Amino acid sequence: MELDVVCGMMILPAEAAGKSEYKGKTYYFCSLGCKKDFDKDPEKYLSQAAKPAGS
Numbered sequence: 001m002e003l004d005v006v007c008g009m010m011i012l013p014a015e016a017a018g019k020s021e022y023k024g025k026t027y028y029f030c031s032l033g034c035k036k037d038f039d040k041d042p043e044k045y046l047s048q049a050a051k052p053a054g055s
Contacts, residue, residue, distance in 0.1 A: 002027075005045045006034035022046075 001010045009030045013019070016028035018035035022042045029035040038045050 004028065004030045004034050005048070006037050007031075 002013055002016070003009075004011050005027060007030060011028045011030055013026075013028050017031045018029045020027050020029070020035055020039055020042075022038075027038060027042075029038065
């Protein structure tokens with residue numbers, strides 16, 4: 001299972017609606033909308049995903 005860093009949903013890579021490569025890592029998405037948002041500003045979502053819950 002992989003985390004969709006845009007919406008927080010857990011995804012099976014084989015069932016992902018989309019994927020993107022960024023800085024040598026593959027990110028998987030539940031929808032093309034999440035992929036599109038990530039592709040516009042990857043650092044926004046990666047910095048949010050790194051924060052502990054409730055921050």
